[in-house]
Ligand code: SF4
């Protein structure tokens with residue numbers, strides 16, 4: 556499985572259901588999200604970016620040097636310029652956190 560869903564954080568908004576290209580995320584008996592077909596998840600990150608409460612994290616496996624760390628992302632305003640940024644956080648298995656801030660308007664420009 557490529558993602559983990561923290562059910563304590565999940566507020567049952569269902570936004571991740573519709574963005575998953577494989578329709579892999581569904582609602583459990585308590586109205587929370589769960590991955591019904593975890594083996595089919597290819598780690599596209601759409602659900603991770605869509606979840607506004609950071610309930611979904613992406614596993615960074617050993618094959619990409621992640622050693623079991625988990626990655627989350629949130630969109631927010633930076634403290635200096637008050638421009639919208641994507642704030643990525645990688646939490647290693649020893650709880651060390653690395654943060655990366657990206658301006659989505661200046662990224663992906665070719
Ligand atoms: S987007 Fe996040 S809060 Fe909404 S249902 Fe999915 S996991 Fe829960």
Ligand code: SF4
Nearest residue numbers: 575596598599600602
């Ligand atoms: S990472 Fe992509 S494929 Fe996997 S559950 Fe999330 S949206 Fe679906």
